[in-house]
Amino acid sequence: MANPVPVIDDISLESLYADPYPSFQRLQRDAPVAFVRAAGINLVTRFDDIVQIERDFETFASSNPVSLMNRVMGHSLMRKDGEDHRLERKAIEPSFRPGVVRNHWAPRFRVIADDLIDQFDDHGATDLFGSFAAPMASLSLMEMLGLRDVSWQELAIWSQSLMDAVGNYGQDPEVIRRGQVASDGIDAAIEVVLPKLEASPDPSIISSMLQAEDKHSIAQIRANVKVIIGGGLNEPRDTILTTAYGLLSNPDQRACVMEDANLWSAAFEEAVRWISPIGMYPRRVTRDVVLGGMQLREGDQLGICVGAANRDESHFDRPDLFDILRPKQSHLGFGAGPHYCAGTWVARQMVGAIALPALFGRLKDLRLDEAAEVKLGGWVFRGPLSLPVRWSI
Numbered sequence: 218m219a220n221p222v223p224v225i226d227d228i229s230l231e232s233l234y235a236d237p238y239p240s241f242q243r244l245q246r247d248a249p250v251a252f253v254r255a256a257g258i259n260l261v262t263r264f265d266d267i268v269q270i271e272r273d274f275e276t277f278a279s280s281n282p283v284s285l286m287n288r289v290m291g292h293s294l295m296r297k298d299g300e301d302h303r304l305e306r307k308a309i310e311p312s313f314r315p316g317v318v319r320n321h322w323a324p325r326f327r328v329i330a331d332d333l334i335d336q337f338d339d340h341g342a343t344d345l346f347g348s349f350a351a352p353m354a355s356l357s358l359m360e361m362l363g364l365r366d367v368s369w370q371e372l373a374i375w376s377q378s379l380m381d382a383v384g385n386y387g388q389d390p391e392v393i394r395r396g397q398v399a400s401d402g403i404d405a406a407i408e409v410v411l412p413k414l415e416a417s418p419d420p421s422i423i424s425s426m427l428q429a430e431d432k433h434s435i436a437q438i439r440a441n442v443k444v445i446i447g448g449g450l451n452e453p454r455d456t457i458l459t460t461a462y463g464l465l466s467n468p469d470q471r472a473c474v475m476e477d478a479n480l481w482s483a484a485f486e487e488a489v490r491w492i493s494p495i496g497m498y499p500r501r502v503t504r505d506v507v508l509g510g511m512q513l514r515e516g517d518q519l520g521i522c523v524g525a526a527n528r529d530e531s532h533f534d535r536p537d538l539f540d541i542l543r544p545k546q547s548h549l550g551f552g553a554g555p556h557y558c559a560g561t562w563v564a565r566q567m568v569g570a571i572a573l574p575a576l577f578g579r580l581k582d583l584r585l586d587e588a589a590e591v592k593l594g595g596w597v598f599r600g601p602l603s604l605p606v607r608w609s610i
């Protein structure tokens with residue numbers, strides 16, 4: 218007999234934002250599928266249950282008639298299933314192929330990383346959030362999309378405004394307004410580049426959409442560009458900061474990576490596992506089904522907590538520790554199943570192969586600034602909110 222999904226009243230949004238891991242651990246142990254009232258959604262926290270969900274998109278759909286994301290961004294590939302999803306995913310795929318990433322995007326990412334480090338002031342101190350991680354992610358994404366004449370700050374504000382609007386369950390009018398401003402700004406920026414990309418195609422994502430066999434409408438282009446701006450900027454930014462934080466607070470592991478450059482990719486993967494930049498994403502139940510011994514009903518909304526699953530003790534040894542030398546093991550930081558992150562290869566190159574080695578290679582004796590505190594925040598999206606560092610000149 219399946220059990221009804223328990224209702225949890227004593228987990229607050231504030232506690233999840235400050236540090237979700239104690240609550241995740243408790244849910245995993247006592248209530249692996251639980252309606253957390255403050256979040257208004259059924260949270261799924263165990264690794265194996267999430268794998269089961271991602272193997273069955275017919276029962277656990279991404280499409281959702283009440284999706285706030287659709288209202289804010291339009292109907293993007295992230296909220297489609299089956300053939301509709303497959304065709305739009307195929308359309309952007311040429312821009313994300315490993316060979317294109319290696320030969321076309323990687324050299325550009327390298328120039329961006331070096332330019333940013335060149336601009337560091339000569340006091341030997343900076344906050345890597347604003348001086349490196351955010352512009353690195355924003356400028357790289359701009360190149361990949363094919364957008365021009367937009368500042369990195371503007372793209373970052375658009376990204377944040379869209380994500381705030383997507384999570385705006387309280388219908389705050391100011392958040393709706395900012396989301397609309399971002400959406401209009403992105404539509405206008407796409408309009409500017411369309412004629413040039415129509416006339417001379419290139420490897421950019423908008424160009425790939427224009428060249429797709431299954432021709433995209435302007436509404437599809439707009440929605441998919443917005444979902445990529447919403448989902449392709451903060452995650453690489455947060456992974457740059459989390460990996461740097463993990464290494465700077467574990468000098469022995471940092472020494473290993475400085476000795477053996479092959480370990481950069483392990484450091485990157487471990488950071489995505491340890492503090493997953495996307496900690497939770499949604500699915501909708503399309504038929505009555507039992508999951509983890511709990512009875513779910515058609516129409517139930519699920520929050521897939523990959524941030525919890527990536528610290529599931531039944532899968533990872535001492536999961537709360539950052540350990541780049543742990544045995545290689547797959548994690549769920551990039552999701553799984555048909556919606557597995559399209560940007561995985563890009564992020565591996567941009568962050569693990571280029572941004573971090575450049576930073577640690579060029580700044581002598583890089584270290585955390587002991588006079589300033591490193592703050593982390595979030596549970597749906599999580600990462601360092603600042604990373605003050607010093608180095609020797």
Ligand code: HEM
Nearest residue numbers: 294295449452453456495498550551552556558559560564
């Ligand atoms: C470390 C960096 C990144 C992480 C941890 C990450 C994580 C994720 C996750 C968990 C999903 C699945 C969401 C779901 O199933 O609802 C996803 C999807 C996606 N990501 Fe990423 N992402 C990263 C970087 C990027 C970058 C750089 C891009 C683009 C340049 C990108 C583009 C996408 C797209 C287009 C999807 C939707 C795929 C689909 O629906 O088929 N991501 N990502």
